[in-house]
Amino acid sequence: MPYSAEIIVVGCGNILFADDGFGPAVIEALGEYSKENPLPDNVMFIDAGTGGPHFVFSLPHDEWKKMIVVDIVQFNAEPGTLRKFDVDEIPEGSYENVHSWPVNQPLHELANQCEVMVIGCKPERVSAPDVELGLTKSVEDAIPEAIKMILKEIGVS
Helix, strand or coil: CCCCCCEEEEEECCCCEHHHHHHHHHHHHHHHHHHHCCCCCCEEEEEEECCHHHHHHHCCCCCCCEEEEEEECCCCCCCCCEEEEEHHHCCCCCCECCCCCECHHHHHHHHCCCEEEEEEECCCCCCCCCCECCCCHHHHCCHHHHHHHHHHHCCCC
């Protein structure tokens, strides 16, 4: 199986729409971090791009113990603010796939199999449908803290 690990960290988002690329940017930064700082063998990092719901819907494995979804989340905070959300806390309608189907339910179902959480970053600007490469400064500045949060969740402090 291609996603065979106990802990899966999934970065979701579209790099073409400004801050929507936060999840993939965090996964890329974790890849760079891991070159100098070896991470546990039981952890896998996936840049899911806009296919995040596909991973959540159809690829669960019996060996998964934890899934950490990294994405932007609309919540009441300043842009660049990070927060760990349990599945039950995901604001209604704030976490949807490109077809506007809420992802909350599949995450709830997956949570019956393994621990599921979302490391969410409040976006400053999502440019869709206009293409705008690159994160805003507030969201880019949140990447190092997001990495610290993920490292803590995977048992590396």
